[in-house]
Amino acid sequence: MEKVLDVRELKVALRRDVHRSETEILKGVEFSIGKKESLALVGESGSGKTLTAMTVMGLLPENMSVKKGEVLLCGRDILKMSQQELRDVRGVKAGMIFQEPSSYLNPVFTAGNQIFEAIKDTSLSVKEKKKRCIDVLKDVGFTEDIYYRYPHQLSGGQQQRVMIAIALVNNPSLLIADEPTTALDVTTAAGIIELLKILMERYGLSLLFITHDISLVSNFVDKIAVMYAGRIVEITDAKMTMDMPLHPYTEKLIACLPERYNSGEKIKTIEGSVPDFHNLPSGCPFHPRCPYVMEICRKSEPPVVKKYGILVRCFKYGMSMET
Ligand SMILES: Nc1ncnc2c1ncn2[C@@H]1O[C@H](COP(=O)(O)OP(=O)(O)OP(=O)(O)O)[C@@H](O)[C@H]1O
Ligand SMILES: [Mg+2]
Numbered sequence: 001m002e003k004v005l006d007v008r009e010l011k012v013a014l015r016r017d018v019h020r021s022e023t024e025i026l027k028g029v030e031f032s033i034g035k036k037e038s039l040a041l042v043g044e045s046g047s048g049k050t051l052t053a054m055t056v057m058g059l060l061p062e063n064m065s066v067k068k069g070e071v072l073l074c075g076r077d078i079l080k081m082s083q084q085e086l087r088d089v090r091g092v093k094a095g096m097i098f099q100e101p102s103s104y105l106n107p108v109f110t111a112g113n114q115i116f117e118a119i120k121d122t123s124l125s126v127k128e129k130k131k132r133c134i135d136v137l138k139d140v141g142f143t144e145d146i147y148y149r150y151p152h153q154l155s156g157g158q159q160q161r162v163m164i165a166i167a168l169v170n171n172p173s174l175l176i177a178d179e180p181t182t183a184l185d186v187t188t189a190a191g192i193i194e195l196l197k198i199l200m201e202r203y204g205l206s207l208l209f210i211t212h213d214i215s216l217v218s219n220f221v222d223k224i225a226v227m228y229a230g231r232i233v234e235i236t237d238a239k240m241t242m243d244m245p246l247h248p249y250t251e252k253l254i255a256c257l258p259e260r261y262n263s264g265e266k267i268k269t270i271e272g273s274v275p276d277f278h279n280l281p282s283g284c285p286f287h288p289r290c291p292y293v294m295e296i297c298r299k300s301e302p303p304v305v306k307k308y309g310i311l312v313r314c315f316k317y318g319m320s321m322e323t
Contacts, residue, residue: 001034003072004173004206005056005094010069012051012060014277023277024067026051027230033174033223038200038207040217040238042253043227044274049210052227053176055079056208057096058086074173092120095167099179101159105151111162112137112147118166136165139202141195157188161195168203175199178210193220214250215257218242226250229275229285236310246312248290284315292316 012026026048033039041049054060056071058078071078074093078086098104106114115133124132134144140161151159160180167175177196181189197220200207211217217224218238225235226247234247245251252270272289275281281288287297296315307317 001037003032004035004037004074005208006032006070006072007052007056008070008072010052010055010071011067012048012055012064013067015063015065017063025064025230025277026055028069029227029230029232031223031225031232031235033206033208035173035206036200036204037223038209038221039223039225040209040211040214040221041225041227041232042211042214042217044212044270046274046277047227048230049212049227050178053096053178053208053210056176057090057094059090088120091118091167091170091172093172094174094176095170095172096176096178097160097163097167097180099182101156101163101183102151104163105159107151109150110147111149111151111154111165115147115162115165115169118169120170132169133165136169139168139199140165155188156184157191160184160192164192164195164199168199168205171203172205174206174208176208176210179212180209181216182211189216214242214253226253229280230277231285231313232311233286233313234310240308240310244308244310246307246310246317247286247314248292248316249286252289284313 008030010026010029011024013022013024015022029052031039041052043049055066056073056078058081066079073089078089081089112133115136116129119129119132133147137144137146142161154162181192184192196207199205209217209221214224221238223235224238224241225232226249228249234241234250241250242254245254256270270289275285283299284297284302287293290297294315302313302315303319304311304313305317305320
């Protein structure tokens, strides 16, 4: 299958000015997304999901740097591109939407203006650009009048749809959605997910969907990659993950889902705390929270092994690739 995004052994470090020391945050992230395929990157707060997305967009913060790896977007390594090349690629090959649309929309320009300004094709006339804006507004379920509205005149769900219009106006191959529904109520969130499904079909899009809520994506994406402390610990088909989670962390994420326990019970969360990158546990970073912990888990980091066709990082499944 043709790969739209191929992330290989990506390592990203944070520079800490005081000590001039570096802390590795992304520790060899690997996944790929095929044409028209969708992958959800799932994990608790701080696991490195947004950083992964930002690296793909060539938008790492100043204090972060790539130490290793390749990020092939439509076959070209974005890590080798100049700032100008990145600007040309951004939006055209990959578009991105975020959790808080209000903080990305400019309050003094209309929705239409902001979509118009995002168009990168300089060969289009003003009239053609305007037509493209109206078309993309219709694609996200609006009528033409939204073009002239200011962000404060729009609801959260409508603002997110304007962000989707901006992300899609250049017809990208990949859409990255970073917790796009977290700030919305349940019904509006469901509407955004439905819209994304339709747009994937219409635009032939590939999707990287980031969320901490595995239940949100289990019936919607093709693949799920579970992230823990800067590594992908399990990656396979979404249905497989839900039916037969292999990694103890994935198992816990699923066991904590509201539909898995009776109403009236307290909301469950995974015991223990999310690890601190500056002070990671030895061995497998999940071992202090793991019910299956063995001696080796405290000493060594588990390699990736393949079990039932699933790639997983856990000593429960052995120590090498052959199974
Ligand atoms: N600009 C930054 N400066 C310093 N540390 C950062 C910066 N951005 C992210 N980090 C750290 O890197 C780690 C991963 O952050 P990231 O934002 O990728 O997490 P996330 O999985 O997206 O979490 P969330 O679900 O809360 O959005 C966190 O420990 C975070 O504190
Ligand atoms: Mg994030």
